[in-house]
Amino acid sequence: MSAALPLAGRHALVTGAGRGIGAAIAHRLAVDGATLTLLGRGRDALQALAEALPTTAHARVLVCDVADAEAVAQAWRTLQEEGAAAVDILVNNAGQAASAPFARTSDDLWQRMLAVNLNGTFHCARAALPAMLAAGWGRIVNVASTAGQRGYAYVAAYAAAKHGVIGLTRSLALEVAAKGITVNAVCPGFTETDLLRESIANVVNTTGRDTEGARAEFTRHNPQGRLVQAEEVADAVAWLCTPAARSINGQAISVSGGEVM
Numbered sequence: 001m002s003a004a005l006p007l008a009g010r011h012a013l014v015t016g017a018g019r020g021i022g023a024a025i026a027h028r029l030a031v032d033g034a035t036l037t038l039l040g041r042g043r044d045a046l047q048a049l050a051e052a053l054p055t056t057a058h059a060r061v062l063v064c065d066v067a068d069a070e071a072v073a074q075a076w077r078t079l080q081e082e083g084a085a086a087v088d089i090l091v092n093n094a095g096q097a098a099s100a101p102f103a104r105t106s107d108d109l110w111q112r113m114l115a116v117n118l119n120g121t122f123h124c125a126r127a128a129l130p131a132m133l134a135a136g137w138g139r140i141v142n143v144a145s146t147a148g149q150r151g152y153a154y155v156a157a158y159a160a161a162k163h164g165v166i167g168l169t170r171s172l173a174l175e176v177a178a179k180g181i182t183v184n185a186v187c188p189g190f191t192e193t194d195l196l197r198e199s200i201a202n203v204v205n206t207t208g209r210d211t212e213g214a215r216a217e218f219t220r221h222n223p224q225g226r227l228v229q230a231e232e233v234a235d236a237v238a239w240l241c242t243p244a245a246r247s248i249n250g251q252a253i254s255v256s257g258g259e260v261m
Contacts, residue, residue: 013124038050041063066116073123098157141185143188144166144252146188150259166252169185182248184249200218
């Protein structure tokens with residue numbers, strides 16, 4: 001392992017890797033020398049990303065819905081059956097965001113937000129942890145959100161799920177602190193991704209605002225007056241996976257231009 005390739009020899013699995021923040025994280029971990037497993041629900045997007053990564057990443061694709069506990073267990077069994085190295089680094093990035101006023105938050109919406117954002121994080125951490133404990137080394141990084149640190153109106157289910165992710169992060173970090181494993185959360189503010197651009201388009205369609213006016217609704221939360229870039233989130237995640245971050249444990253690091261301090 002060299003300073004230039006701090007993750008050489010490490011196997012990283014990224015959930016929700018097909019696009020946006022997940023794809024940026026996969027690129028950055030590959031550049032740092034990790035081999036990659038890309039996990040998500042859309043095979044085509046995952047395969048396209050695998051082909052775009054450096055060949056040194058030896059990227060493999062696993063199609064899996066992290067909300068399904070048995071599907072996650074089967075994904076880990078598949079890795080074993082294929083002779084893959086144990087997962088050293090788990091990045092729980094898969095997530096969904098849906099909005100509704102609290103009075104119109106249905107049971108279905110509530111359960112969907114918990115299922116992918118919180119349950120999915122639990123399922124994957126539970127699957128990855130035994131091998132990390134056996135090796136005496138591991139990194140788990142959960143991509144939460146500033147919504148898990150401060151909350152926003154009209155996203156009660158999403159914010160509750162992301163608060164849960166931060167609570168899970170802190171509790172698990174304490175359990176494994178003396179075992180060579182760190183568990184941390186990265187909490188992006190509004191980040192420029194396809195999903196956010198879709199949200200901006202939705203604001204335009206439902207309110208009649210122009211694109212710039214709709215975009216301003218999202219940038220106003222960031223004291224820097226801009227959207228976070230996916231690569232900035234990826235940089236924070238990658239650093240937490242390196243030996244340099246061995247003393248960082250149980251933290252919820254806000255990547256938001258100072259929105260949360």
